[in-house]
Amino acid sequence: MSDSLARKTQPLLDESLLTFLPPFSKLESRQIRAILDQATTRRVEEGAAIFDEGAPAERFYLLLDGYVRVVRLSPTGERITALHIPPGQLLGIARALGRTDYPATAVAAAESIVLSWPTRLWDSFAAEYEGFSTETYAVVGKRLEEMSERIMELATQHVEQRVANALVRLINQSGRKVPGGIEIDFPITRQDLSEMTGTTLHTVSRLLSGWEKQGLVKSQRKRIMVCDAHALVVLSQP
Amino acid sequence: MSDSLARKTQPLLDESLLTFLPPFSKLESRQIRAILDQATTRRVEEGAAIFDEGAPAERFYLLLDGYVRVVRLSPTGERITALHIPPGQLLGIARALGRTDYPATAVAAAESIVLSWPTRLWDSFAAEYEGFSTETYAVVGKRLEEMSERIMELATQHVEQRVANALVRLINQSGRKVPGGIEIDFPITRQDLSEMTGTTLHTVSRLLSGWEKQGLVKSQRKRIMVCDAHALVVLSQP
DNA sequence: CGCCAGCTTGAGGAGACTCAACCTAAGTGG
DNA sequence: CCACTTAGGTTGAGTCTCCTCAAGCTGGCG
Known part of the structure; x- marks a missing residue:
């Protein structure tokens, strides 16, 4: 990979960025390097969408910095925030849940930096990297928990x-x-x-x-x- | 395994029970047999709990017949039904979501039949049986979807x-x-x-x-x- | 036959929404 | 640099949904 291309797509990517994040914490430096080399970086303005509800899930994302709101639109056009995603979490992991499209829209609540990979890499990541899928599903578990919490709140x-x-x-x-x-x-x-x-x-x-x-x-x-x-x-x- | 034991714990277990259920649909007859041989069957009365919120997740379950309500208790003691589980779905899969205890109570809405396995078998099922974990996570995806639907409803x-x-x-x-x-x-x-x-x-x-x-x-x-x-x-x- | 869980119905009131008008900070363009 | 625009915010009045409290009914079971 040429220097210029590396600079263009990965201006700030240091291995230490991922080392302490759960999905990657069990990986070796070499593996993290490989993952980063396949990633695309993107800066997202406040209020801009990262992906849209119903769109084909072509990529999955990691929120490096910033904050993301996951919102859905009701039939009458009201926006509802289903959950919030803090830095360090994966998002848009439709593939992991047996879906081919995104179930909700992800909007940057503040200016954010995301890494992303083509969805087709999901399976190889899960297969090759020890702990990647386990840790990912732990995140999914937390989201279920959070949503269940919201249901309780709304109901009571x-x-x-x-x-x-x-x-x-x-x-x-x-x-x-x-x-x-x-x-x-x-x-x-x-x-x-x-x-x-x-x-x-x-x-x-x-x-x-x-x-x-x-x-x-x-x-x-x-x-x-x-x-x-x-x-x-x-x-x-x- | 003796005939009497087989009859005691598996009075009705036929391989065809699992053949058409998503988590097992890709398996061979021999594999399904192996899975069934490790299962415990239990009949659950209407209104009885299958497992309780907060209890250690010692087993995971498959609802063969009947209907199950997943309920949580609010701090003020109100019961809220978070979701409903139809026959054929797995439940109590805390292990798959990185939890060691059950996040909610599962109550039989009608008289039900469940199969169950010790949680420690989860990892080997996931590793050995093609499609088992993929299909399971598809179910998890559906549940996220359903909960998100409920949030939308409650909010709007x-x-x-x-x-x-x-x-x-x-x-x-x-x-x-x-x-x-x-x-x-x-x-x-x-x-x-x-x-x-x-x-x-x-x-x-x-x-x-x-x-x-x-x-x-x-x-x-x-x-x-x-x-x-x-x-x-x-x-x-x- | 009596008990009890489940169900019904009324009255009253509080919480939250809708509608409406207006205010104000922060841009934006001339 | 100032006037204009606009997104965001405030606040009041009126209303309605839904809850709470309360009382009583009823079918089924021991």
């Missing part, structure tokens, strides 16, 4: 609890310490929060206003800072 | 639509033609339906009463017959 909790819960989860997953509290380190709108919790942006706005008056949160446009996480946790419980 | 649809939807699904999955309509062929209470749809038994009762007046359904205690499935489908859409 009130909107206020669900929104509080969503905020708590967001600051845990991608909170950044700032003076005065912990900020969600990517842009997030009331609309986004409402899509995560199955409510309307109006209700979310009212809740945030109320909490801001009580000093639990501080928010500007597309920015939310949590000042009193503990109080939110209390609110999120019944 | 009204109670009436969700209950109508649940009924439609039940008659599709396990409807039995009877004079006057299609009956759900296992006992089901208002409470069960409310746990499937995230509502209360009162609301379900009101809805069923209303539909009965309009001739869409007919119900007795623990029995529901759908007379006009099409009308229910219409109700289930927004």
Whole structure:
């Protein structure tokens, strides 16, 4: 492989990027090198789709940096966020679940970097690399768990609890310490929060206003800072 | 293996039982025999648990006949049905998802027959039997899909639509033609339906009463017959 | 025959949605 | 650089769905 091509498709790819990620943690340096050599890197703008619901699953992805929302569209056109994917996880692994198309749309919640491989490599990765498929299915297991959690919430909790819960989860997953509290380190709108919790942006706005008056949160446009996480946790419980 | 032991643990096990089930469809007769020889059969009464949420995942199961509800308990003690498992599917496959305990409780919705194997056999099944793990993960994919469907419903649809939807699904999955309509062929209470749809038994009762007046359904205690499935489908859409 | 799980139905009220109007920060283009 | 545009946000009023509370009914089983 020529230097120029290597630079073009893999400007920052260091083996250490993958070494500590579960699907690759049991692999040798040589194997990781081989995997990286077949990968394509892509920078995704905030709000841009990585792949679309229903499209043929031609590639599978690894989120290196950033944050991804997995969203689906209801028959009436409402967007619902099914789950969130943190850096280091695989996504678009339709192949592993016996599908030939993507079951949902993946949207970058913040500017993100993804690696990707052609789907046809999936089987050889699974066959050749010790632990790759095991670890992948562990991720799938976590997603089932997370979705089951969301079903429980939607079925049993009130909107206020669900929104509080969503905020708590967001600051845990991608909170950044700032003076005065912990900020969600990517842009997030009331609309986004409402899509995560199955409510309307109006209700979310009212809740945030109320909490801001009580000093639990501080928010500007597309920015939310949590000042009193503990109080939110209390609110999120019944 | 002695005749008496064979009869004791495998009174009805014929190879043809598994031949047409996805996880085994690619196997030879000899292999299916080997798998069956290691299986334990169990009859489960209606309402009895096959395994419990949080318990160590010592065995994995195949539902031969009957019907199974996968339920979870909310912190406040409400039961929520996360999904339904039709005959022919594997369940309790925690091992395949990198878990050591069961993530939910499996309850027989009707009298059921399950086969089971010790969890430690999972890896050897996956390694030795062509297609076993692939087909299994296809089932996992379907479950993710189903759960995502439920999230969409809970987030966007009204109670009436969700209950109508649940009924439609039940008659599709396990409807039995009877004079006057299609009956759900296992006992089901208002409470069960409310746990499937995230509502209360009162609301379900009101809805069923209303539909009965309009001739869409007919119900007795623990029995529901759908007379006009099409009308229910219409109700289930927004 | 009495008990009990399952079911029904009414009244009242709270939570959340819809509709509507308006505000404001951050771009955007002249 | 300033006016204009627009996406994002706030807030009020009215309404409706669905829950809660409550009381009573009924079929089946011991």
